[in-house]
Amino acid sequence: MPAPAHFSPKLHLTAAHGFALHDSRQADFRREWHTHDCGMLLWPRMGRLKSAWEPRADEAPAVSTRLVRGDAVLxxxxxTHLTVAEAGRQQHGELYLAPEHLRAFRVFGAVHLxxxxxxxxxxxxxxxxxxxxxxxLVRAIVAQLVSSRPLAVPAEPASLALRMVRRFTAALxxxxxxxxxxMAAAALGVSVRQLQRACQIxxxxxxxxxxxxxLAAHARALLAEGRPLxxxxxxxGFASSGHLTRLLRASDGG
Incomplete structure (x- = not known):
């Protein structure tokens, strides 16, 4: 299960006009898992953002994609979603939308602008x-977005071993x-022995x-962002930094 998401209310900001706008220029931008009480359109203006969100289906894994100028996520x-800048410098806009603006939408997620x-x-x-x-202008933007082309996200791989890796990555x-x-074998509908054979092959x-x-690759990615060990x-979930250090040493070259 994901860590508890922070609730960030924005609906009250849309009360006057039906929307609220935010322009972010914060370097090394990162917003951990959080949720809003209104709709949101987020689009990069400069740099690259990693965006991840949980689909409505309870059992569906989180969706993750990279956004550059010309992409957006609605x-x-x-x-519940997360946003992380993948470059030191970035600029993006966030448009918070009251429910009446979202009635025409049946599909949400990443789109081309x-x-x-x-x-x-x-x-x-x-x-x-x-x-x-x-x-x-907001009404015109919403009308234009209804016909936007979805941004392709990676399809589920046919390989059983790769599907296991994707579940690990999604959880992290x-x-x-x-x-x-x-747990991974049960989620994939196979036995542990079948999973062992697939990974060996x-x-x-x-x-x-x-x-x-x-786990080691994810830890290295977090450390590369400048987070303390x-x-x-x-x-x-390590008991101490020493346990993580030993894992990283053991996995070097793996």
């Missing part, structure tokens, strides 16, 4: 734009507990060894 109210939508979003961020003009990206081998290693590699150790 999420309904109550969606066409030139008209990008231009309107840029205009919306202009400090000289009057509130009445902003409201008209959600800041959740890493599933045991038994695919990777030449046991599921336990692969699980440790995935002690914080990463605590986040990943």
């Amino acid at each position: 999420l309904p109210a109550g969606t 066409d030139g008209a939508t990008i231009a309107m979003l840029e205009a919306l961020l202009s400090p000289m734009l009057a509130p009445a003009s902003s409201a008209l 990206e959600r800041d959740g507990a890493l599933p045991s081998i038994e 695919e990777f030449g290693a046991s599921p336990v060894a692969i699980r440790r590699r995935v 002690a914080r990463v150790s605590e986040q990943l």
Whole structure:
């Protein structure tokens, strides 16, 4: 299960005009798992963002994608999500939408923005734009987004071993507990022995060894973001930093 998400209310900000706008220029931007009480459109203007969110289906794994200029993610109210800048410098916009703006949408998630939508979003961020003009512009942006093309996300791999790896990765990206081998096998609908054979064929290693590699790779990624070793150790459930250090040493070259 993912770590408890922080509730970040925004609906009250939309009361006056049906929307609220935020322009972020914060370097090394990172927002841990959180949720809003209104819809949200998030789009990069500069740099690259990693975005992850939990679909409505309870059993569906979290969806994760990379966003650059020309991409966006549109999420309904109550969606648990995470946003991380993958470069030191970044700039992105966040448009919070009251429920009436979302009635025409049946599908949410990552989308491509066409030139008209990008231009309107840029205009919306202009400090000289009057509130009445902003409201008209938001309605036009929403109408244009209804026909936006979905941004492709990786399909579920056919390989049993790779599906196991994806479940491990999804759990870590959600800041959740890493599933045991038994739990992973049960989720995939196979026996532990079947999973062992598949991993040996695919990777030449046991599921336990692969699980440790995935954990070590995720720890290195967190450390590369500048997080302290002690914080990463605590986040990943290690009893001490020494346990994580030994895992990283053991996995070097793996």
